[in-house]
Amino acid sequence: MLRLGRHVFTDDTTLMMAIVNRTPDSFYDRGATWAEDRAFERVQLVVEQGAEIVDIGGIKAAPGAEVDATEEKARVVDFVGRVREAYPSLVISVDTWRAEVGDAVCRAGADVLNDAWSGADPELVDVAATHDVALICTHTGGAVPRTRPYRVEYDDVVAAAIADTTAYAERALAAGVARESVVIDPAHDFGKNTFHSLELTRRLGEMVDTGWPVLVSLSNKDFVGETLDKPVGERLLGTLAATAVCATAGARIYRVHEVVETRQVVDMAWSIAGRRLPARAIRGLQ
Incomplete structure (x- = not known):
């Protein structure tokens, strides 16, 4: 069983986590959902497309303009409340590493704290426990929030990711924090070069074998772009190829920009792996 705040999912389900950026400078959408109404339209769209989770973020991961906790809360707290009121059955995740922000969004209705920076604020676990919400535990190799990796080395990146998460x-x-509310994430690109992220993708089954549910965030990442020599905006096919590999390995949650395409790839991969029945199977039977 996987419990994300007030929502429970069986172990044979996969979940789409749609990205909603409340930032003016996201690497992918370039501020397309910076305005609150545009962000809410994005929520409406991904819900219609079948996303079970929305992941709301108020700070881009890459270096950029300083965003303090007060500004981050201004970007996400009231918006979480608006989404919660409109969609009581939707899982709301917030991408933050700050305990202060985590506490505020949980009070507003968040179900998941997605800590992309691997415990940079050690009090975030206490916030998750206090509010009985889920926590995403990532691997960043000790990277400082909002920094890019530079000549990072691992003896074995998969072993390091497993140990840290x-x-x-x-x-x-x-x-x-409840055991059924903890998820691990290898965090492709974070504290890693392209070879590291490819290795994590290839050996994701080792993380799945730990028994913790695994989330992957592959969508339009730099390791996809560098592998195929494609800029942002032309990485969908590469993203879906990596998604198929991770789905075959058994990843449970997929943090995505493209919900419909990812859902089809994941369902097909899970069916090939024998974890999911076809939606229908009448060929040769009638």
Whole structure:
């Protein structure tokens, strides 16, 4: 069982987590959903497309203009409340590493804290426990929030990702987060070069074998762009290829820009792997 705040999912389900950026400078959409109404339209669209989760972020991951906790809360807290009121059954995740922001969005109705920076604020686990919400535990190799990797080295990047994410998961349990509400994420690109992210994709099954549910955030990432020599905006096919590999390995949650395409790839891969029945199977039977 996987429990994300007030929402429960069985172990044979996969979930689409649609990205909603409340930022003026996102690498992918270039501020297309910076305005609150445009962001809400994005929520409406992805819900119609079948996303079970929206992941709302108020700061882009890359270096850029300083955004303090007050500004981050201004971007996301009231918006979370608006989405919660409109969609009571939707899982709301917030992409933040700050405990102060996490506490505010949980009070507004968030179900998940997506800590993309791997416990940079050690009090975030306590916030998740206090509000009984889910926590995404990522691997960044110790990177400082909003910095790019530079000549990062690992003896074994997969072993490092497993060690760090499971240790973070255990810290969450010790703080009082429910076991069924902890998810691990190898965090492609974060604290990694392209070879590291390819290795994590190829060996994702090793993370799945830990028993913790695995989230992957592959959508339009630099490792896809560098592998295929494609700019942002032309990385969909590469993203879907990586998605198929991770789905075959058993990843449970997919953080995406393109919901419909990803859902079809994941469903097909899970059916090939024998984890999901076809939607219908009448060929040769009638």
